Amino acid sequence: MGYRVVVAGATGNVGREMLNILAEREFPADEIAVLASSRSAGEEVDFGESGRKLKIRNIEHFDPAGWDFALFAIGSEATKVYAPKFAAAGCTVIDNSSLYRMDPDVPLIVPEVNPEAIDGYTRRNIIANPNCSTAQMVVALKPLHDAATIKRVVVSTYQSVSGAGKAGMDELFEQSRNIFVGDQAEAKKFTKQIAFNVIPHIDSFLEDGSTKEEWKMVAETKKILDPSIKVQATCVRVPVFVGHSEALTIEFENELSADEAQKLLREAPGVMLVDKREDGGYVTPVECVGEYATFVSRVRDDSTVDNGIALWCVSDNLRKGAALNAVQIAELLGRRHLQKAA
Template identity: 50%
Template sequence: MKKKYVIALVGATGNVGREVLNYLASRNFPVKQIIALASENSVGRQVSFGDDTLKVNLMKGFDFSGIDIAFFCAGSEVSRKYAKEAVSKGCIVIDKSSLFRLDDNVPLVVPEANLQVLKNFKAGIIANPNCCTIPLSVVLKPLDNAVKIKRVVISTYQSVSGAGKLAMDELYKQTKAKFVFENLDSRVFPKQIAFNLFPHIGEFREDGSTDEEYKIQEELKKIIGNHINSTVTCVRVPVFVSHAMSVNIEFEDRMGADEAEELLYEADGVVVHSLENEMKYATPIDTVENDDVFVSRIRNDTSKVNCINMWICADNLRKGAALNAVQIAEELIKN
């Protein structure tokens, strides 16, 4: 008889939490019982799980005894308070926050890129990478396997859903207000997001970079290897869902656009659009509610040898967050 698991979902009413529930149901994860948890503000609300609904319970004071796997989708502060407590009760934690990602004792996992780090995993915390690091790793790892990557220049164009539901509401309300010649102050973002964009995601660091840029640089090293050097600029754009990235990749040896395109055609979780396709490139709208990472505009960088450019798009709530976490859980239960 197939074993079934008791699951806890922390942050069940958020964007990512809801997507995790959708994936657990749609992918037929062997669930014996699932417990939805959130803050006091959400207690008593209901969330969908397949054809069923779950009543949201209070996170504070919850006893993780008897829980097999807990998905933490509620941010670093909640993970700091409760993740290790859950582990102490014998629970495996898959954490979506940035808190443990660069901890040497915590595996940071993208199943298509570095599944081997889970080989001897028994218990504890597994970190789910940044919403841009995940699709980048899916694309860069098969290329790096063929020819070592020397350097990556990345510019991200990130949708507001990466900042949560209130951020999506702010974009909607500011956009609506503009059509009746009104201006609404920004509460979630540092500047107006409607009909605008700004190169500012996360707090600024002493060297002038932001936390988001630092996360992507360091997480790529941990997932793919310390030999990868990268420089990143993160931009928030007035798009509701899905992140896009302009990526320039320099290889240590011979690699061209044609070879890279062939490698990515064979890569798991990747959809390639070449100039021969009817849809020559993917946009954020094309990738919403899609599980794959879309790659297009693969071309040689004529200014430098062994260097190519490409455009990457992915649904940040799906493969950039929830799907990756559920895939990690699926790999765990295989063992």
């Protein structure tokens, strides 16, 4: 006997990816409901590559009673309305928005990093999915922290436009086309031209000069991994369609060499080490698209501190940064608590 699963926001980039991953991983679902707003009700979406079609239902009229999981990819405002209703009906919400991430009664989960934290889900019947840039970073940090205790992380991100949704991807495409034909590259979704440019600004600015995206990386890393870790983040939007990259400098309390770090990362769950130290011996965003792993390359000693290394980290932000992590949370919850699948 399998689960009854809801995917809310099934017409968006992340919702569609959730459906692909549920199919790819053969998630034990007896029934899947796909939800969206009234504008999309009645349309059909693909369930993986099998050719199976699922008809979209209006989330406003959906009764969540009797459903096991709801994977939410509908944004904070809609989540604020629907998540409590689903949770109260006994349907556990796995939410991709930022709404509940820092709620002390809501677990913030990356299954390879803090699976035990999911045990607190019963307080609200809601589980939060972390920010896309945080998720891949903590997967890479976890084995290193366990071995040598991380004191400080300085991270610069190179985040793809898909992190801003379909509108971000459309804007990069349209601006690139317009520039090639000599037309104006008008900025609509982003604050400045994104084609052939980089923008050191993601989300709103805070009083201290950082952005909310940078704050998320700091606060979420502390909640997921260790509250004593200091994090300094600079988040940059780059003209890449899919795949976030990060350059990390990590300082440890205890000695850890680059060679030792490579050995740890090579065996770490969710990590794929590709570090040949030769032309092309590293992973770029284009190569990570469609993959499950968090790829780590360019591992090297940092001579500016007593115990430090630097590395390069790449992942498909629509997968590990969002949809894959949500499905992995559902799998983890099933294993630890529901045990319903055959």
